[in-house]
Amino acid sequence: MSTPPNRHVGLAPSLWIMRFAPLIAPGARVLDLAAGSGRHAVFLAGRGASVLAVDRDAVALASFAATPGVQTQVVDLESGAWPFAGERFEAIVVTNYLHRPLFARLQSALASDGVLLYETFAEGNEAFGKPTNPDFLLVREELLERTRGSLTIVAFEQGVIGGERACVVQRLAAVGPARRWPPPLSA
Numbered sequence: 018m019s020t021p022p023n024r025h026v027g028l029a030p031s032l033w034i035m036r037f038a039p040l041i042a043p044g045a046r047v048l049d050l051a052a053g054s055g056r057h058a059v060f061l062a063g064r065g066a067s068v069l070a071v072d073r074d075a076v077a078l079a080s081f082a083a084t085p086g087v088q089t090q091v092v093d094l095e096s097g098a099w100p101f102a103g104e105r106f107e108a109i110v111v112t113n114y115l116h117r118p119l120f121a122r123l124q125s126a127l128a129s130d131g132v133l134l135y136e137t138f139a140e141g142n143e144a145f146g147k148p149t150n151p152d153f154l155l156v157r158e159e160l161l162e163r164t165r166g167s168l169t170i171v172a173f174e175q176g177v178i179g180g181e182r183a184c185v186v187q188r189l190a191a192v193g194p195a196r197r198w199p200p201p202l203s204a
Contacts, residue, residue, distance in 0.1 A: 030060040031112050033136045037172065037190040040132045040200055041066055045107035048126065051094065051114035055081035061110070062086030069106075094119060101126050108132040115153050120163050129195035133168060135160055139175055141185035160189040168193060171200060 034057050041047060043065030049058040052070035059081055062068045071092045072078050078089040092100050095116050105128045115137050127133055138148050139155040148154060161173055168191035175187040192200055 028054055028056050030056050031136055033174075033188045033190070034060070034110060034112065034134055037132070037134050037202075038064055039202070040134075040171065040190065040192065041108040045132075046105075047108040047110060048101070048106040050109060050111045050119075050123070052089075053077055053113070055084070055087070055089075057110050057112060058087045058089075059084050061108075066108070071100075106131060108134070110134045112136045113138065115155060124164070124167055127168075127193055129193045130197070131193045132196075133164070133189065133191045135191075136186060136188040139185045139187045141177070145177075145183050145185065154185075155187045158187075160187045164189065164191050169196065169198070171202070 038061065041061065041064070045066050047061050047066045047068045049061070049068055049070040052058050052072045053074070054077055055070055058068045058070035062084055066086065068087045069090060070078060070087055071090045071094070073091065073093040075091045078091060081087060082089045099122045104126055106126055107128050108131055109123055109127055111123070111134070113136070123133070137155060138153060140151070140157065142154055143149040157175065161170065164170065171190040171192060173189050177183060177185050
């Protein structure tokens with residue numbers, strides 16, 4: 018069976034993920050949660066990471082499954098048991114996805130010196146389009162509140178971003194408490 022072509026070829030990684038990718042060491046084990054088309058999994062594997070890309074869409078995962086450094090796994094993250102119990106990742110990347118019951122599981126799966134890069138839609142996005150359901154929109158400073166006391170915040174943003182389609186987002190880059198301080202940032 019041949020691998021279907023990646024229907025999102027050319028879709029660039031998030032600027033936020035690219036900006037803070039230097040926090041992820043080459044060879045790091047990375048969990049790309051709700052990986053979708055694989056834009057971040059492919060990007061991080063290209064930087065030398067060993068990426069586990071998970072999503073419930075088997076077709077989307079198949080479109081980049083042959084990428085060196087990427088392993089894919091079909092998982093419905095919103096039903097059933099957490100599939101990574103007892104596992105640790107040096108980095109976890111989440112973009113354009115929100116399922117609040119996973120926050121505690123993500124933090125327990127992050128290595129004590131690991132990196133969490135999170136970017137998704139926030140309240141106020143209703144003015145620009147989907148998602149509009151509050152279940153899929155972070156409330157003001159929610160990422161900060163959910164990581165306060167357990168991770169060290171490297172950077173946080175919230176507000177309207179422009180581009181092809183304006184939207185409201187929250188973005189967080191954080192490291193575990195065992196991470197050497199200060200972490201190196203790119204210029």
